Amino acid sequence: MRKPAPKGPRTPAVQGKSTSVRSSRPTSPRPGGPRGTASAKPEAAEPRATGRRTPERRPTGTATPPRTTARPNSSREQARPTRATSRPRVPGKASAAVAPKAPRASAPRPARPGEERLQKILAAAGIASRRACEAIILEGRVQVNGKTVTELGTRAHPQRDEITVNLQPIQRETLVYILMNKPKGYVTTVKDEQGRPTVMALLKDVPARVYPVGRLDFNSEGLLLLTNDGALAQVLMGPEHEIPKVYLVKIHRNPTPELIKEFEAGFLLSGRRLRPCHIEIAEKGDNPWLKVTLTEGKNQQIRRMFAAVGHPVSKLRRVQFGPIADPFLKPGVWRFLNPQEITTLKSL
DSSP, rough: OOOOOOOOOOOOOTTOOOOOTTTTTTTOOTTTTTTTTTSOOOOOOOOOSSHHHHHHHOOTTTOOOOOOOOSSSSHHHHHHTTTTSSSSOOOOOOOOOTTTTOOOOOOOOOOOOEEHHHHHHHHHHHSSHHHHHHHHHTTTTTETTEEEEOOTTOOOOTTSSOEEETTTEEEOOOOEEEEEEOOOOBBBBOOOTTTTOGGGGGOSSSOOOOOEEEOOOOTOEEEEESOOOOHHHHHHHOGGGGGOOEHHHHHHHHHHHHHHHHHHHOOOEETOOOOOEEEEEEOOOOSSSEEESSOOTTTTHHHHHHTTTTTTEEEEEEEEEEEEETTTTTTTTTTOHHHHHHHHHHHH
16 A cells, blocks of 8 residues: 655745646747846847948947957958058048049249240241231141140241241241232232232232231221331231221211211120221312221221111221321332331331
């Protein structure tokens, strides 16, 4: 017969906790908590490894665990240099390997005694006007001592340096200055596309190639300068120099004093304000002669401005170009300027 088990002190049950064997089984460890205990609050998932280790924030006083070497994600990550060994990049500044710095432009060489700008030398040699000579230089057609020059402002000595255009030495012609009384029926150009006669047909036995300075239209007459001195021609034609030119103009009907004052104040023509001109009556009559002085030379300026106010021009003659005048020079006749006249022109 089995004996009953002895009765011992009964263990009181804890309220709210199960005494079953299943509840006494240890729980699986949770990330971030001690082994065998459940974390009260789940932590955020670890960020994916990108090749750079993000330091974890730890509370103050917690011992830092020993650093472990992270395995690189790929061979490319392993070959990437560290920030300490790589060269710092400056924002907005290109790398020298991508865009190398251009060398600094050297300062222009100071002019030596007797040297002049190359375009001035070419114009004085009769190649073309100074502006046209600048275009010839930019096209690479000019050589100085065997070296092609393409930079404006280059200086050379007109006598000592060997200057060529299209590999042909320039002809250092003697400067020539001519005064002509242009008649009607001639064009003030070297050549005319319409086949009309030009003022060059009136010149005979001139020892140099000369060009007209300024223009007189086909039906106008009067004094005209021709020269191969490109530098002087540039001064005489430049509006900024305000070289006065005097004309005798015959118009239909007498202009009113108010109209003359309007011209002298600066007439508005085709939406542009002209420079003031001086007008005086040279010969009275129903169709008077006026003496008009201009400091600019727009295309047919006198004819256009008098036609705009109802006084068309019937005759126009230039009687003075700057300080040069010759009332005894007949139409179609020309002469060389004397040394005093040349000196006066160059002093302008």
